[in-house]
Structure formats: C-alpha cells, structure tokens
Amino acid sequence: MMHDILIKNGLIYLDHEFIRMNIGISGNRITYTGRQEVHAGQTIDASGCAVLPGVMNAHTHLSMCLLRGVAEDQPLERWLSETVWPIEKKLSARDIYYGSLLGIYEMLRTGTTCFSDLYIEMDMTARAVLETGIRACLCYGMADRGDESRGREELRIGREFVKKWHQKGTITALYGPHSTYTCTPEFLKEVKEVADNDGLKVQIHASENSWEIDEVRKKYGMTPVELLNSIGFLDENTILAHCVRVSDSEIEIIKRRKAHIVHNPISNLKLSAGIAPVFKFVLKGINVALGTDGAASNNSYNMFEEIKITPLLQKCLSGNASALKAYESIDMATKNGYRAYGLEGGEIKEGKLADIVIIDVSSPSYHPSYNLINNIVYSGNGYDVRDVIVDGKIVVEKGKVLTIDREKIIDKVERIKRRIMDNGQENTSDKR
Ligand SMILES: [Zn+2]
Structure with missing residues (x-):
C-alpha cells in the first residue's frame, strides 16, 4: 500500500513510553505504525525527534x-x-x-x-x-x-x-x-x-x-x-x-x-x-x-x-x-x-485521526536523556515543536506555520489595539 506521508526514525509516544517506529498516513488517518519503511509520497525524517499524538x-x-x-x-x-x-x-x-x-x-x-x-x-x-x-x-x-x-x-x-x-x-x-x-x-x-x-x-x-x-x-x-x-x-x-x-x-x-x-x-x-x-x-x-x-x-x-x-x-x-x-x-x-469531545484522535494508532506533533529533542535542555517523558513534561517548551500534522496535512514545517502570514497578523492586531485604546465609542456595526 502507498501512503501519503511516512514519518520515519522518530521516537513515538505509545502507551506511556517512547518507541522508535515509523508512522504511515493516508488521507486524514494514521494507516500504519511499525518498524517497516513503508512507501509514501512524502517522507518526514524525525531522527532526533519525539513524536507525540495531537x-x-x-x-x-x-x-x-x-x-x-x-x-x-x-x-x-x-x-x-x-x-x-x-x-x-x-x-x-x-x-x-x-x-x-x-x-x-x-x-x-x-x-x-x-x-x-x-x-x-x-x-x-x-x-x-x-x-x-x-x-x-x-x-x-x-x-x-x-x-x-x-x-x-x-x-x-x-x-x-x-x-x-x-x-x-x-x-x-x-x-x-x-x-x-x-x-x-x-x-x-x-x-x-x-x-x-x-x-x-x-x-x-x-x-x-x-x-x-x-x-x-x-x-x-x-x-x-x-x-x-x-x-x-x-x-x-x-x-x-x-x-x-x-x-x-x-x-x-x-x-x-x-x-x-x-x-x-x-x-x-x-x-x-x-x-x-x-x-x-x-x-x-x-x-x-x-x-x-x-x-x-x-x-x-x-x-x-x-x-x-x-x-x-x-x-x-x-x-x-x-x-x-x-x-x-x-x-x-x-x-x-x-x-x-468525541474525536478519534490524540493517540498514535492505526485508524486514528492523523493529528501529530514532532518535537526536536536535540537541544541541551533535553539532555541527558534518561527519560524522554520527564524531559518533555518538565524541561520542554512548545517552541521545540518542529513539525505539526493536522488531519493528514503538514501545517507546521521546521517551526514555520505554513498557513498563516505571521507579520500580517501581528500588524492587524496592533491596529485593532490602537483602535480599542483610541476611541471610547462602541463598535456596534456588526456585533451581536
Ligand atoms: Zn473559560
């Protein structure tokens, strides 16, 4: 079977421990977990990374x-x-x-x-x-x-x-x-x-x-x-x-x-x-x-x-x-x-929604690595996240959010702030 995405060489969070495995994704579901290197259209190398469910x-x-x-x-x-x-x-x-x-x-x-x-x-x-x-x-x-x-x-x-x-x-x-x-x-x-x-x-x-x-x-x-x-x-x-x-x-x-x-x-x-x-x-x-x-x-x-x-x-x-x-x-x-919320995700198992988080655990704060779970919980911070997959699609790649123009949004919200601070009157035009 041909998968859309293969995540290989990562340490996968499975039943409270991290195991070196590969993950295959087809459509919006996880369709393979195991040691094999399955065929896929796109491969993400997760060496040096921990892979968490969404x-x-x-x-x-x-x-x-x-x-x-x-x-x-x-x-x-x-x-x-x-x-x-x-x-x-x-x-x-x-x-x-x-x-x-x-x-x-x-x-x-x-x-x-x-x-x-x-x-x-x-x-x-x-x-x-x-x-x-x-x-x-x-x-x-x-x-x-x-x-x-x-x-x-x-x-x-x-x-x-x-x-x-x-x-x-x-x-x-x-x-x-x-x-x-x-x-x-x-x-x-x-x-x-x-x-x-x-x-x-x-x-x-x-x-x-x-x-x-x-x-x-x-x-x-x-x-x-x-x-x-x-x-x-x-x-x-x-x-x-x-x-x-x-x-x-x-x-x-x-x-x-x-x-x-x-x-x-x-x-x-x-x-x-x-x-x-x-x-x-x-x-x-x-x-x-x-x-x-x-x-x-x-x-x-x-x-x-x-x-x-x-x-x-x-x-x-x-x-x-x-x-x-x-x-x-x-x-x-x-x-x-x-x-x-009744969603079939939050776990890396075949059949579950392909919502996956890949964390770069190579930085000094993750070492020595006696226990990866402890390091992620107590020494991690969200900005070590490298790639994010939601519904089978890559939305964050190497720390870059692919679907949002960061600078534009910052500019927009700073304008909103200035308007809120400047004028005392209410904006009732399109509010409930
Ligand atoms: Zn609340």
Whole structure:
C-alpha cells in the first residue's frame, strides 16, 4: 500500500513510553505504525525527534488573545465586568477573525492540533479554522441572563452556528451555554435538550471560583454542579470547564454522570480562583483534559506550559510528590481532550485521526536523556515543536506555520489595539 506521508526514525509516544517506529498516513488517518519503511509520497525524517499524538487545548476563548495583557491583577468578577466585557463590545466580527488567526498561529506553532472554543462571532473563528487547517470544536457562547426573549435569540444563534458549521472540514460544532450564573436553569435545560436531539456535546463553565458558588447558591440554594445535576444536564456528552471548587460529593456526582472536566491551571492561578483537585478526579476515574482558557487570563496558548504546571500543582495541593505522573499530564493534553469531545484522535494508532506533533529533542535542555517523558513534561517548551500534522496535512514545517502570514497578523492586531485604546465609542456595526 502507498501512503501519503511516512514519518520515519522518530521516537513515538505509545502507551506511556517512547518507541522508535515509523508512522504511515493516508488521507486524514494514521494507516500504519511499525518498524517497516513503508512507501509514501512524502517522507518526514524525525531522527532526533519525539513524536507525540495531537495536543488538544480543550477550553479556550480564542480571540480573547486580542485582550492579551490589557489588564492584570484583578479578581474574576471585576476583570470580567470592568475590563473584558466593555472591550468586547468594541470588537467587530473582523477583529474576531484576526484575533482567531493570531490565536491559531500560537497554537499551531506550539504543537496544538485541536482546540475547543466558546466565544462570540464564531463564524469568523470557523473561517479562520478552515483557512489554517487546525482542528476545532466550536460553539457560540450563549447566556440568557434571566431574560426569556434574550435566551430565545441566543439559542437561535447557537443552533444556526451548529447547522452551518458542524462537520465542515475539521470543525465539530457543539453547544456552549456560558455558566449557571449567566444562564437560568430553564434555559440550560432547553439547551441540553436541543444538544441531545442533535447528538452533540455541550460545554459549560462550572465552579470556577468561590464568588460563583456563592452567587448560584444565593439564587438556587445549590452549587453549580448540584444545580446542573438536578436539571439532568450532566452526562457523558457534557464538558465542565474548571471545577476548581468542588466537594467530594460533587466529584462523585460528576463521576457517576460520566461528565468530562477541563482543567485550566494557569488561568485559575492568575484569576486567583484556586487549584482544582485534579488528583482526586483522576483517582475517581473522571476523564480530565487540559486547557488554557482565554489568553487574557493566561496569557498564552502554549499547552506545554499547562502540561508542566498540572502535575506540579497537584503535588503541591496533595502534599504528595507522586500525586500526578508526567505521563498522566501528557495523556490529559492529548487523548483525554480528544475523548471528551468525541474525536478519534490524540493517540498514535492505526485508524486514528492523523493529528501529530514532532518535537526536536536535540537541544541541551533535553539532555541527558534518561527519560524522554520527564524531559518533555518538565524541561520542554512548545517552541521545540518542529513539525505539526493536522488531519493528514503538514501545517507546521521546521517551526514555520505554513498557513498563516505571521507579520500580517501581528500588524492587524496592533491596529485593532490602537483602535480599542483610541476611541471610547462602541463598535456596534456588526456585533451581536
Ligand atoms: Zn473559560
């Protein structure tokens, strides 16, 4: 059999160890793994490289990178109401498009092959996804804020987005009600019903910080997780972002309902939300993925930062240095993310999606090389990524993102920044 691409001589990450093997790719799937040198149209020599499955950034608000560094040192509720929301009102659809390209550039450059996004003006992000060749799970971020007619309009936009983009190229669409403090239980129930009917996933923020818990408890006498459980929102098609402040009994509920959790450690630290008890989630057998959250609260889209800090924080939180192993962090960033969103990737196995990351491990920080997993997790950084393949296509080659004009995007976003800073008036022309 003739393959499209052969990756040869690399050290392949397989079942928690690195093995020297070759990979064959045909179309958008991995079609061969083994020692043979199979025939292929194109050969990538991965000598001196580690080959990881695709990395998934399982929770983000992509074009928030337009707000990177605009305001720091504020708690979540103030940061949202005084900084984020006023600036977002000034962003046009076009701005979101360039913000998406900026974010995708950084993701591809640092080895992210797939991301999950919940935001506004999602048509623009979808366009950017198809143009750049990254894979994405996208949803329009909905919030009824206690207003029934607003809820109807939000759900209409969310459904329209799904209809327009689901399974177009590398896009998987889903539903994204923002949270239990911005959506009513009635609205959430309706969204879940619609998602179930469409056979799609739902993603929601849950229990990010204690302010949120207090708000929801005041209104409904329950925590966000208890509330979601009480309305039948939690099941294997539900993805919960954060779960920083959850009790043991709530962890039990999440486990029983088979919901997935996305851990966003750097954002949680930066907004002083706390440290999610990930070691407890893992012990319970809950599927935990990793995300960056929006770049305004991170401030980067480099998943290798999350991969490093995740086990460090759990060791600190649990007081146990063996609480979370290096390979568990890699799994969270790869196959667990793909699994949460129902995608057949994040693993280097025949039949899986051909999303692959090739990392140059020849630099001094990877030596001596006693254990490559430990070196990648604790000594690596995303900029060692050399080549990236998404959906069977090479999108990053020798550190160059082939599908994005880097200088043009930087110029565009600097112009957007100047406009945001210069004029105080809102841009309402093409905003929701
Ligand atoms: Zn978020």
